[in-house]
Amino acid sequence: MLAVEMAKAAHRWWTWVMAAAFIAIPVLIVTALLLSTDRPEPGEGPPFLTLVQVNGVFASLVGITTIQPFFLPLAAGLLAGDAIAGESQAGTLRYLLARPVGRTRLVVAKYASVMILVGGAVVLVGLTGLAVGGAAYGLGPLPTLSGATLPVGVALARVVLAGMYVTAGMAGLVAIGLFISTLTDSGPGATVATVGIYIVMQILGALSALRIIHPYLLSHYSLAFTGLFRSPVALDEVMTGLVAYASYVAVFLGGAVAVFRRKDVTS
Amino acid sequence: MSVLATSDLTKRYGDELVVDHLNLSIAAGDLYGFLGPNGAGKSTTIRMALGLVFPDGGSVEVGGHSVFSSSEARSRALSRVGALVEEPAFWGYLSGRRNLEYFARAGGNKVDRRARLDDIDEVLRQVGLADAAAKRVKAYSQGMRQRLGIGRALLGHPDLLVLDEPTNGLDPQGMKEVRALLRRLADNGTTVFVSSHLLGEVEAMCDRVGVLVAGKLVAEGPPGHLVDEPDRVRVDVDDRRHALDVLRVVPGISLDELEARSGGGPGPIKVGLANGATPAGVNAALVSAGIGVSALVPEHARLEDVFLTLTEGE
Structure with a gap:
């Protein structure tokens, strides 16, 4: 079933439009920096932006931090929300279940396929950033946020870890999207609801008066991966973030399976 | 042995009793016509037979396996079933052939999947879509979609075919071909359970007919002897x-x-x-x-x- 999901995704035109959009992001960032006569000031733009002109490796990181707050959740919400509700709306869900595809298997395969596509988007941005950043500014040892310098190999490994963390950061949102997707027969409705929930989390996370609930928000841990570029590595928040994401996955993916296993498919 | 059997099958939506203690028994090789006015509960019955809708009471067995006792039993029950449920639905951005291929790959055990994949060319020829197989489904006419839907149901030579309005959207020639195809399949031992509004078609084609009214089976028998009249x-x-x-x-x-x-x-x-x-x-x-x-x-x-x-x- 997972292979079928991936093959279907490969035949959808908007999969390739999204891929092109993700590839364009680091290209645009590096092009803008190349064309700009002024160096960006510290704090201007996404994290690590000021360092791209020092080391092309940072183009990859800037790309990842640029997609992380909006573009990636948008793609994750679109894919997850549409995963089951879209099949239901199109009428293909009843034919899959009558085939028969097990209901739990279908939910898990849909979840895995969305996560693979989200991970693929992060990989695309990371690799494109490395390619264009390296071509424009070269790849060298990486100065950390703490002042130490990492050899290129270690730096690239940290970039990979950062990409994995950002992908993991979408795991909870994809689980929420899939849960919503089991509740409705409208793919666009589920997508809007999923993205809306993430935006509300970001807004709540920006309100200091609601500090007490911040640790429970998915978006709260999104930049924890910057700790990977300190020396020594600051893993505490990364680990807390991973636990939070895993909790969201357990609750909402479990909820999606529980709802879908007993759902009457009338569409 | 019954290929499809329901026992006291019951379904409610809110206060409305849609299917009311329905008992059906369809024998192997039967070509069974399932009739009833709109809202009689035919589609709900078909959906329960395919495990899509959960009953509030009673049971459904397909090939001797319960559809609702466990997911393993459901898988066994439905593995030898081909279905067309209301209108056919496909992934429009894929070709007809790819649709069949992906549905064939999607579920069931390895042997069933292989059998379905090996059957694609034959089925496309059978439903007259061999030449249009490479076209995207969104470019198909309604009749072509209907043919592809029947083709999908035929993949892997199922023991039971459940077809809801199989001749919808077909031209007279297509309707005749489908009737002949279903008759041929039934004569070769496939059990066919067909719901249709076209009574003349059912009368000409089916061995037995059941009439559902307000969720209850009010008559059942050969089409010419449905009611006890002189x-x-x-x-x-x-x-x-x-x-x-x-x-x-x-x-x-x-x-x-x-x-x-x-x-x-x-x-x-x-x-x-x-x-x-x-x-x-x-x-x-x-x-x-x-x-x-x-x-x-x-x-x-x-x-x-x-x-x-x-x-x-x-």
Whole structure:
């Protein structure tokens, strides 16, 4: 079933439009920096932006931090929300279940396929950033946020870890999207609801008066991966973030399976 | 053994009882027509048979396996079923062939998947889509989608075919081909459970028919003998008035009152037969009274008439 999901995704035109959009992001960032006569000031733009002109490796990181707050959740919400509700709306869900595809298997395969596509988007941005950043500014040892310098190999490994963390950061949102997707027969409705929930989390996370609930928000841990570029590595928040994401996955993916296993498919 | 059996199958949506303690038993090789007015519960029954909708009571068995006792049993029950549920639905951005391929790969065990994949070319040829197989489904006409839907149901030579309105959107030639295909499949041992609004089509094609009204099975049997009504014959005679006088005194014979009051001369008379009265007896009575009989034709009520009688008021 997972292979079928991936093959279907490969035949959808908007999969390739999204891929092109993700590839364009680091290209645009590096092009803008190349064309700009002024160096960006510290704090201007996404994290690590000021360092791209020092080391092309940072183009990859800037790309990842640029997609992380909006573009990636948008793609994750679109894919997850549409995963089951879209099949239901199109009428293909009843034919899959009558085939028969097990209901739990279908939910898990849909979840895995969305996560693979989200991970693929992060990989695309990371690799494109490395390619264009390296071509424009070269790849060298990486100065950390703490002042130490990492050899290129270690730096690239940290970039990979950062990409994995950002992908993991979408795991909870994809689980929420899939849960919503089991509740409705409208793919666009589920997508809007999923993205809306993430935006509300970001807004709540920006309100200091609601500090007490911040640790429970998915978006709260999104930049924890910057700790990977300190020396020594600051893993505490990364680990807390991973636990939070895993909790969201357990609750909402479990909820999606529980709802879908007993759902009457009338569409 | 029943290939499809329901026992006290019941489904409610809120306060509305959609399927009411339904008992069906479809034997292997049957071509069974499932009839009923809109909202009678046919689609809900079909969806429960396919494990899509959960019953509130009763059970469904397919091939001897319960559809709702466990997911393993459901998988076994449905692994040898092909279905067309209401309108056919496909991934429009994929070609007809890829749709069949991906549905074939999607579920079931390795052997069933292989059998379905190996069947794609044959099925495309069977439903007349071999030349259009590479086209995207969104470019298909409704009739082509319907053919592809039937093709998907046929993949892997299922033991049971569940088809909801299989001739929807087909031209007369296509309808004829599908009827012949279903008849051929049933003759070769495939059980076919078909729901249709086209009563003439069902009458011409099916071995048995069940009529569902308000979720209940109100009649079941061969299409020509759905209700317990007396046999009738049409007799063409040379003197109607004389013939009516003769027949009035023959035991077991009933005559239409309006017809009995009509005039004489040559023409047909409709005669109801009961209590052992036979067409041969009618003929003998008329001939012995010197009345010329030019034709004697047994008549059954048409399925449409029976259906309308059974569903009156719905």
